[in-house]
Amino acid sequence: MGFFSSPASPVNPVAAAAAPPGSGAPVSAAFPDKSKRRVCWSARDGYLACLDRSYGIDAPSVDANSLCLRELAEFQKACPSSWVKHFINKREAEIRDRKLGLRPARQAAAAPAATSQA
Numbered sequence: 837m838g839f840f841s842s843p844a845s846p847v848n849p850v851a852a853a854a855a856p857p858g859s860g861a862p863v864s865a866a867f868p869d870k871s872k873r874r875v876c877w878s879a880r881d882g883y884l885a886c887l888d889r890s891y892g893i894d895a896p897s898v899d900a901n902s903l904c905l906r907e908l909a910e911f912q913k914a915c916p917s918s919w920v921k922h923f924i925n926k927r928e929a930e931i932r933d934r935k936l937g938l939r940p941a942r943q944a945a946a947a948p949a950a951t952s953q954a
Contacts, residue, residue, distance in 0.1 A: 879914035883907040897924040
């Protein structure tokens with residue numbers, strides 16, 4: 837297969853992702869709708885809250901023997917894998933920055949504040 841030969845599948849991923857729902861085109865998992873994003877964010881918040889409760893605010897994000905395996909499984913099920921990777925990397929970067937003194941220390945919240953994300 838050369839540079840200009842056609843791919844085995846004639847489906848254009850950009851056109852498939854931009855196709856309107858119900859048009860018969862495959863739906864991309866990379867672009868969840870608003871309700872799925874809310875479910876993802878809720879699962880993420882539940883997992884991170886479990887880590888904070890169980891290990892403290894500077895706990896590692898992924899541990900095979902974690903007390904939060906159920907929450908991690910829900911998080912991975914509710915969110916695209918690229919989002920899971922992003923959120924975990926973001927948490928680890930924030931922890932690293934706090935340890936280096938680049939960010940102010942974060943206090944563990946007693947109860948999460950109810951916020952509206954649109």
